[in-house]
Amino acid sequence: MVRFHGSWTAPAIIALALATSLSLSSCGSDEKKPNTDVGKGAGPVKDPASPQTVTFFSWVGNEPTMKKLAAEFHKQHPNITIKFENAPAEQAQQVLSTRIAGNTAPDVAYINASDTSDYAARGALVDLGGYMGRSTVVKPDSYVDGFKTFVTWNGTMWGLPFDGETTGLFYRTDRFEEAGIAGPPKTWDEFKADAEKLTDAAKGKYGFEMFASEAAYYFYPWLYQAGGDALTEDGKDIAFNSAAGKTAAAFYVDLAKYSPRDYLNSNSYDGRVAFAKGDVAMYVAGAWFAGTLADEYPKITGKWAAAPLPNGAAGCKTTIAGDSLVMFSQTKVSDAAWLWMEFLSQPGNLANWTYKTEGTLLPPTKALLASDDLAKEKPVLKPFADLMSCGVASTVANPKYPRIETILNEELSKAIYGDQTPAEALDNAAQQGRAILGRH
Template sequence: MVRFHKSWKTAAIVALALATSLSVAACGSDGKKPDTNIGKGPGPVKDPTTPQTVTFFSWVGNEPQMKKMAAEFHKQHPNITIKFENAPAEQAQQVLSTRIAGNTPPDVAYINASDTSDYAARGALVDLGGYMERGEIVKPDNYVDGFKTFVTWNDKMWGLPFDGETTGLFYRTDRFKEAGIDGPPKTWDEFKAAAEKLTDTANGKYGFEMFASESAYYWYPWLYQAGGDALTKDGKDIAFDSAQGKTAAEFYVNLAKYSPRDYLNSNSYDGRVAFAKGDVAMYVAGAWFAGTLADEYPKLTGKWAAAPLPDGAAGCKTTIAGDSLVMFSKTKVSDAAWLWMEFLSQPDNLANWTYKTEGTLLPPTKSLLGSPDLATEKPVLKPFADLMSCGVASTVSNPKYPRIETILNEQLGKAIYGDQTAAEALDNAAEQGRAILAR
């Protein structure tokens, strides 16, 4: 979930805790297999000849832009009414999983894109291939590969990517100038050198900022850049303890010496204060941080900039997060539901929902990301748009992984505090993770 910066942070934590219960709850059904013919047919999808209502579940139904799009949709499709069913961002996943278990899902939902395959694997969603083949608006090849991976299961697309963000580097241009550093680091070696040069512990100045409580999430970009992954491709074994993983962990953990210790037990949202004060010169975060700086610290304009993360041995890699639109297999108004999803996916609507708002969301399509319009409308997002092609959508599909990630987070946190080495952190997490996978 990437909309609303502070809410997204809370929702992400809740989502991790709920992942196991979601997997169990989503299994609840009446035992009937979904209709595999939904969406298939000749020619474009036509409007219903009688009034129909499409229920739309999300945490964004009260957003003015969403309401505006629903009103415009109704003008174009007078026989279709969109009924918003809202839940707070931090409760949305739990509410939706409960409804799926009770066989009362909505027709369409706006969900965390990374949850799409989990719902699809349990027969809760509609394969959208048939519908996409019948229209000209939604083109699978136009989606960024990472976001397409999020919504693909068994080589079929079960969701339409709708918005997203990448993780990039924020840096204080004033601090860089004072230190005589020409620009943002482009390699790991340059990053380490800059962090060291920007650190003056005696005066409370640091080159970087880390958070032990979110250590796994912010380690993943380094893992991918080193050529590693969390699990093997089949999702059945631990992969993060590979040689590449240990190289990434050692580099990442050692950055703690250039980070303020007082913030290690904090989180990336609260830690924004240190960057805003100039105590920290480099800060890794999603594009949401650009909006936070503009909203909360307007006087800093001109004193910070954003850039792609430095490249590792495997080149340009970063984590991505986003949301997708899905249709549930129990819908009785599938054509009307598709017309709503297709309408929201029109280029103008994707642009108006993402970079043309006050927020910092990015569209998930290659055509919009590469358009001059994006760079003109929201220049600060250009580095993050460039990173989209480097985005890695986690291939983790094992429902047991959230428990493993919790352990990985704890172990890396201990290494950041100096209680063990980076290699020991990965070995310990892998040993406990494999025990979980074997159950």
């Protein structure tokens, strides 16, 4: 989940992912099968002949940009009114799941993109294929593959990617210059060498910063770069303790020696202070961190930069997160709902919602990510835009996985503190994870 203006951090993402998955899994299996005929027809969707209201559920309805978009939409479609139904971000998915179960779902919602397949699998969403086939705005091939994976289930797109971010490398340019390092590392070997060179524990200076409390979340980029994955492709077995996974864990856990021990039990948001002070030279985070630094630490502007993560054996890989727009199968105004989704998906509106704001969100389309406009409007986002093509959208749709991730986090945390080896951490987590997967 990506919060507008980048105010959600990794801990919030992890907690909400767990809560969401558990609430989704309680929706039951008695949902109606999705109606695949909705949206089918010839030519562009037309405006309704009489007034209709489209309910739009989200945690961003009070954002000035969203209100402005709704007002502009109403001018263009005077017979359609957008009714915002807001919930706090930390409660949104639970509220939405309850409403779906109670047959009071909204027409359209802005949701965590990775939850799209869960809703689709329960028959809660409209298959958007019919509408997309009639649209001159929304084309499946225009989206980055990683984001398209998020909203695809059984080979069908059930949501429209709307915004997102990638995980990249932030580094203190002043510390690099002091150490005589020409630029950011491009390989794992360079990363480790730079971290070592930038570390002088006696002076309270470190090359990297990591967080045991978020060990699993920040392990994934290294896992993907090594050629590993969290689960097998069918989602039925553990894959993170493969040979590739153990290579990644060994490298990742070893980085603790270049990190301030006082921050190991902290989290990525609180850890921003050490980076801002210059005590830490390299920091892995999502694009949200760029906005945080600009807002909270303007005095260090010009002393830091962002770059793609260093490549591993599998090449350029990184984690991505994002939000999508979905239409619920309970809607009685599907054409009007589609027109709202299509309007929000226009290139100019995607740009206005993402990089043309104070925030640091990225648009989900290839054209906008590669545009000169993005690089001009928000230069700090360019490295993250470049990384989008390397983004790995986790295909883990198994509702049991969040519990497994909690265990993986605990075991990797023990390894970071030196209580067990990285390989033992993965094997222990895998053994417990398989027990969870085997339960009915």
